[in-house]
Amino acid sequence: LPKYVCSIIRATPQRSISALGVLRDQEWPVPPFGTHASSPPLARRPSHPLGIIKTSIYEYLQKADPALKTFDDLYPVVTVKANFDDVLVPADHVSRNPNDTYYVSDATVLRCHTSAHQLELLKRGEPAFLITGDVYRRDSIDSTHYPVFHQMEGLRVLGPEDWGSMEPTQYAETQLKQTLEGLAQHLFGSVEMRWVDAYFPFTEPSFELEILFKGEWLEVLGCGVTQQSIVDDGGFAGRKAWAFGLGLERLAMVLFDIPDIRLFWTEDSRFLSQFKAGSMKTKFKPYSKYPPCFKDVAFWLSDSFTENNLCEVVRAVAGDLVEEVKLIDSFTHPKTGKTSHCYRIAYRSMQRSLTDEEINELQWTVRRDIENQLKVELR
Numbered sequence: 001l002p003k004y005v006c007s008i009i010r011a012t013p014q015r016s017i018s019a020l021g022v023l024r025d026q027e028w029p030v031p032p033f034g035t036h037a038s039s040p041p042l043a044r045r046p047s048h049p050l051g052i053i054k055t056s057i058y059e060y061l062q063k064a065d066p067a068l069k070t071f072d073d074l075y076p077v078v079t080v081k082a083n084f085d086d087v088l089v090p091a092d093h094v095s096r097n098p099n100d101t102y103y104v105s106d107a108t109v110l111r112c113h114t115s116a117h118q119l120e121l122l123k124r125g126e127p128a129f130l131i132t133g134d135v136y137r138r139d140s141i142d143s144t145h146y147p148v149f150h151q152m153e154g155l156r157v158l159g160p161e162d163w164g165s166m167e168p169t170q171y172a173e174t175q176l177k178q179t180l181e182g183l184a185q186h187l188f189g190s191v192e193m194r195w196v197d198a199y200f201p202f203t204e205p206s207f208e209l210e211i212l213f214k215g216e217w218l219e220v221l222g223c224g225v226t227q228q229s230i231v232d233d234g235g236f237a238g239r240k241a242w243a244f245g246l247g248l249e250r251l252a253m254v255l256f257d258i259p260d261i262r263l264f265w266t267e268d269s270r271f272l273s274q275f276k277a278g279s280m281k282t283k284f285k286p287y288s289k290y291p292p293c294f295k296d297v298a299f300w301l302s303d304s305f306t307e308n309n310l311c312e313v314v315r316a317v318a319g320d321l322v323e324e325v326k327l328i329d330s331f332t333h334p335k336t337g338k339t340s341h342c343y344r345i346a347y348r349s350m351q352r353s354l355t356d357e358e359i360n361e362l363q364w365t366v367r368r369d370i371e372n373q374l375k376v377e378l379r
């Protein structure tokens with residue numbers, strides 16, 4: 001595991017994970033970098049943008065449906081079974097690959113979605129709930145991708161008393177879409193939105209909701225009618241359910257004009273002081289940025305090379321100082337058939353100017369680690 005993920009796990013007390021794994025505040029794992037261990041998790045800080053948006057969504061959804069119960073403190077290390085099998089993710093699905101999901105052991109992972117808790121809550125007899133938590137994915141590095149982000153999961157069991165004479169799946173789909181369209185309007189006012197057919201192993205039919213933002217369609221959530229076997233397994237045979245999972249950073253970036261996902265992790269008061277608990281009207285005013293520094297690295301690929309692994313190596317060395325890793329050139333040698341990639345790494349600190357010496361030192365370490373860990377041939 002990369003260094004910073006090890007630090008998350010080390011900071012997580014070694015205690016047996018109970019069925020639900022409810023943690024107390026001070027036992028929460030620290031995020032990879034940028035904030036300190038003692039602070040409460042971001043989505044539970046009332047005046048943090050993630051906390052503000054979470055509270056607003058809870059208020060809206062619970063007003064419409066008081067039966068919805070909230071769970072904000074479920075343990076982020078879950079079993080492979082809970083993260084994948086319980087929600088019917090096929091054995092050969094890409095998301096199970098260690099290139100995409102952080103394995104803590106053979107049998108446990110850092111959850112890659114809050115859907116990992118669906119079945120355990122159903123089995124506890126919970127028919128209507130909202131879960132908010134940090135989720136972890138190995139991913140590329142840029143202004144909208146970070147290896148940890150926050151999701152909110154919603155699940156609602158329905159019975160014959162709800163669907164009456166309607167066809168149950170049709171009823172569930174209609175109620176789900178109405179609920180989420182209402183939520184999008186609550187958050188964004190009269191925004192243009194559209195439903196896109198999607199696939200999730202745990203819902204059928206499945207949809208994604210996109211909103212028109214700065215002229216482009218932005219996917220904000222996935223949802224659908226829960227697979228019947230999950231509802232049945234959960235102890236609600238004869239009933240139906242719908243579920244959704246949305247990304248809190250994505251919503252907050254749109255709503256508050258936050259340009260870079262890494263800002264959510266900063267302790268800089270020039271960021272934090274701009275937000276107030278309960279205020280959804282804030283527009284973030286960027287403070288002056290320090291200059292970036294670009295370094296290129298080129299190498300011949302190995303068979304096992306993946307971009308996620310490259311980003312992982314770079315981030316393990318440079319942490320939050322990496323702003324972006326971008327492919328700028330690729331070619332295949334006509335004779336040898338070997339492929340070469342050139343990546344441009346942007347280094348930048350949110351807090352200070354970086355010196356040439358420290359960047360050069362980082363870049364040398366990055367080059368060394370790329371060569372040693374990715375088995376590629378530097379050029």
Ligand code: FA5
Pocket residue numbers: 112113114115137139144145146149151153200202203219220221222223224243244245246247248249250
């Ligand atoms: C899921 O994770 C499903 N578990 C959602 C779901 C739940 C579907 C219940 C059906 C029923 P997906 O990987 O698309 O799906 O992520 C859901 C949302 O999380 C996305 O719409 C997006 O808003 C957010 N998200 C996904 N990846 C990232 C990322 N790398 N950075 C920030 N937000 C992300």
Ligand code: MG
Pocket residue numbers: 219222
């Ligand atoms: Mg998606």
